[in-house]
Amino acid sequence: MVDFDVVELGEADNPEVGETAPDFTRPLVNEEFWENASLSDVTDEGATLLVFYTMDGGFPxxxxxxELRERGWDDDNDLRIVGLSISTPYEHKTLIEEREMAYRLFSDPANEVADAYGISYDMDGMAGISEPRPAVFLLDEDRTVEYAWVATEWPDFPEYDEIERAIEER
Structure with missing residues (x-):
């Protein structure tokens, strides 16, 4: 059994349902290559599930x-699923290959996107290192937030059934 402390993350100041999610441009990695892309490039294609997560090497x-791959929401719905973490494009490429993922991942090593979303937290015991707390935002084509979940402690995981209901109700 893995032994670790639960960490309280404090208050977040994230975009709420009905608000417009901040746009950003970062390297977007897929199984073949990466290139700079904006969130609005992705949402222009249709509804998008934006998943913030801790670095690629961690168990979360x-x-x-x-879980997202097993649920197959992007297969059953007109939905794009993209992730974002502080990991580099090289680390993202490895995660995509190892997990046989069909998802694209934004790379944000400076954690500036999480700062803009109000979901950044300083990693305990690591001076000058922050990462996004786990968070999920369901966005429409205009980046309007239709569903939002943000972790209040680490580790914490989304309520997948709630996300599924939000996707089905769109």
Whole structure:
């Protein structure tokens, strides 16, 4: 059994349902290559589930992406699923290959996007290092938030059944 402390993350100041999610441009990685893309480039294609997660090497990333792959929401709905973490494009490429993921991942090593979304937290014991707290935003084509979940502690995982209901109700 893994032994770790639960960490309270405090208040977040994230975009809420009905608000417009901040746009950003970062490298967007897929199984073949990466290129700069904006969130609005993705949402222009249709509804998007934006998933913030901790770095690629941590167990939360594995759990979250395995669950999303198993649920297949992007297969059953007109939905794009994209992730975002502080991991580099090279680390994202490895995660995509190892997990056999069909998802695209934004790379934000400076954690500036999480800052803009009000969901950044300083990693305990690591001076100058922050990452996004786990968070999920369901966005329409105009980046309007239709569903939002943000972790209040680490580790914490989304309520997948709630996300599924939000997707089905769109």
């Amino acid at each position: 990333a594995t759990y979250i992406w395995n």
